[in-house]
Amino acid sequence: MQESVNINSSFKQNLSEVDSAAHLEKLLRQQSQQPSPYENNLAILGCGYVGKALAKYWQKQGHFVTGTTTSQQRLLSLSEVTSQVILMKGDDANAVQSLFQDRDAVVVSVAPTGSKAVSEEIYESTYLPTAWNLAKALNQTPTVKQIIYLSSSSVYGDRQGEWVDESSPIAPEERKSQVICEAEKILLQAANENQKVCILRLGGIYGPGRELTRMFGRLAGMTLAGRGERFINWIHLDDIVGAIEFARLNKLEGIYNLVDDSQLTLKKQAELVCLRYGLTPVQWDPSKPSLKAKSVRISNQKIKAAGYQLVHPQLFLVPTN
Numbered sequence: 001m002q003e004s005v006n007i008n009s010s011f012k013q014n015l016s017e018v019d020s021a022a023h024l025e026k027l028l029r030q031q032s033q034q035p036s037p038y039e040n041n042l043a044i045l046g047c048g049y050v051g052k053a054l055a056k057y058w059q060k061q062g063h064f065v066t067g068t069t070t071s072q073q074r075l076l077s078l079s080e081v082t083s084q085v086i087l088m089k090g091d092d093a094n095a096v097q098s099l100f101q102d103r104d105a106v107v108v109s110v111a112p113t114g115s116k117a118v119s120e121e122i123y124e125s126t127y128l129p130t131a132w133n134l135a136k137a138l139n140q141t142p143t144v145k146q147i148i149y150l151s152s153s154s155v156y157g158d159r160q161g162e163w164v165d166e167s168s169p170i171a172p173e174e175r176k177s178q179v180i181c182e183a184e185k186i187l188l189q190a191a192n193e194n195q196k197v198c199i200l201r202l203g204g205i206y207g208p209g210r211e212l213t214r215m216f217g218r219l220a221g222m223t224l225a226g227r228g229e230r231f232i233n234w235i236h237l238d239d240i241v242g243a244i245e246f247a248r249l250n251k252l253e254g255i256y257n258l259v260d261d262s263q264l265t266l267k268k269q270a271e272l273v274c275l276r277y278g279l280t281p282v283q284w285d286p287s288k289p290s291l292k293a294k295s296v297r298i299s300n301q302k303i304k305a306a307g308y309q310l311v312h313p314q315l316f317l318v319p320t321n
Helices: 018-030 048-060 072-078 092-100 120-140 175-190 213-216 237-249 268-277 299-304
Strands: 041-045 066-068 086-088 105-108 146-152 196-202 202-206 224-226 232-238 254-258 282-284
Touching: 018 268, 041 048, 041 092, 048 066, 048 072, 048 105, 048 237, 066 202, 072 086, 092 120, 105 120, 120 146, 120 175, 146 175, 146 237, 175 196, 175 254, 196 237, 202 237, 213 268, 232 237, 237 254
Parallel strands: 041 066, 041 105, 066 086, 105 146, 146 196, 196 254, 202 232, 224 282
Antiparallel strands: none
């Protein structure tokens, strides 16, 4: 079976930014089961890395796009890819209610700001009030037909390399993952016959500006503890944008995993990057216990069965001589 690598624009296999956008648009037209009006009134709560890319795509499709940010410094840059920018937070009930007015669909892409070492308290104060406000606003705004909520595959926790799908029981041990699960439940319970809620559980995100070569390149020549047998699940930015649009056009509801087809161990990922770029290989020392980390293989069959075709189905491609 051929493995792949779609890491950055230096690969022949990679699409250029222009080609990738055109390819994505073509795929979505083919995959959509529902025609889309020329212009929709769409909102994105949280225009960070993903939200900004989505706004840019929707703007090119001719939609009226409202984006939000919590940062005064981002207003100018977001104004270039949106029709309207609002400075607000998801824990502001009035602001969320206002955002929903006259929208056709709302995408939610929120996350705690600051360093990666975010406390459990900040997770709770970010996700839960936002979820409650979204649920309330949905029930009070019949014009909104769908919420698409970007969640995380981290809710599956550590399964020691076993497979999981959307029907797998969720019992996260970490409070942060528990909070994400609680937010999902709040939103799913707010759905009704005329207003859909779609949860996309994302793998690790990579794409322009977040190339995996940077991450794995830092490991080149190092000797790491353990055997590198942990499975890590990834998804490209193009496919997050693509899956959101696919979910909107096809009115998906419920939970869908969003990861690519690559089911490679950390060892294999590092090996292929080093080989492709001529870097000193990573060595492994099985005599030393590796740091405890989550290992799980996540099925993406549900969203593929719904008709979505991945733009970047594989993370790595076996190099050719």
